[in-house]
Amino acid sequence: MPSIHPTASSDIVFIxxxxxxxxxxxxxxxxxxxxxxxxxTATGRGTVWFVDSTLGPLVLRQYRRGGLVAKVNRFHFMTQPLSATRPYQELELLEFMHAKGLHVPQPVAGMVRRKGLFYQAWLLTKQIPNAEDLFNVLQHTALNAADWQNIGATIKQLHAHNVYHSDLNCHNIMLDDQQKVWLIDFDKCYRDPEQRHWQTHNLERLKRSFDKESSRQSTFHFSEANWQQLLAGYHAD
Known part of the structure; x- marks a missing residue:
């Protein structure tokens, strides 16, 4: 569990x-x-900063809202108890997964800044060395069967620890220069030990992201055979 460090009347850092x-x-x-x-600095759905700290290279991101509400309010959330805030929950989940040896970013710290009825929030994690997200990889490289099976096996490890990834897609899977698979972006994710078919829904969401990018990109190395290879890795004993 992260240790809490109030730094000012409105700022709380947990490490x-x-x-x-x-x-x-x-x-x-x-x-x-x-x-x-x-x-x-990287931009996508939000800005991400890569920094060189005394703890090594880190990734800093600020939490932002999605959907239509983001047009008028990008960074403010209704205030909650600290343990219910998005960075605290993500950091705590990352600590659990990292302790279990899952291939996820190492957690470092989070911060909540409270002002009136709202808060803003940030998260720091260690950078995954020499890694590229799967979306970018597939635009220039065709993976072999072993790579696809490894992706499936890594997702299976996540599910075996009852971790539900709320946004499992090809942008949130990374490959490093040793072909090791990493899973990232655990905002609004949680542990759910109940067997309610959410694992299947997770995989279906991932498949939709591959299909969507296949239809949008001029070059995207993904096929139904690749999906079956991923499933083979997922279902392997």
Missing amino acids: SPNCKGVTKDWFKPDYWQAQQKLLK
Whole structure:
């Protein structure tokens, strides 16, 4: 469980074990840029900052809202008890998965900034070295059967620990330069030991993301045979 460090009347930082030295400044991109430690910035559904810290390369992201509400309110959430906030829950889940040896980012710290009835939130995790998301990989590389089976087996390990990934898609799966598979982005994910067919729904969601990108990209190395290879890895003993 992350340790809680109130830093001001409105800021609360919570830090994973063995991640000493984190302060609220670590959640400010300008702080890293002033030290020439801001390695790069990536944009997609939100901005992500890659920074060079005393703990090694880290990934910083700010939580943002989705859907139509994001047009008028991108970063503010209704206030909740700390344990119910999005960064606290994601950090706690990452700590559980990391302790179980699952292939997920190592958690570092989170911060909640409260103001009136709302809060903003940030999360720091360790960067996965030499890794690229599967969406980008498949635009320039065709994977072999063993790679697809490994993807399926990695998802199976997640499900075996009763972890429901609320947004399992080809953007949230990564491959490093050793072909090791990683799963990322556990916002709004949780453990659910009840067998309510959510594992099947997770896989169906992933399949839809592959099909969607196949129809949108001029080059995207994915086929029904690849999907069957992934399922073979998932269902292997």
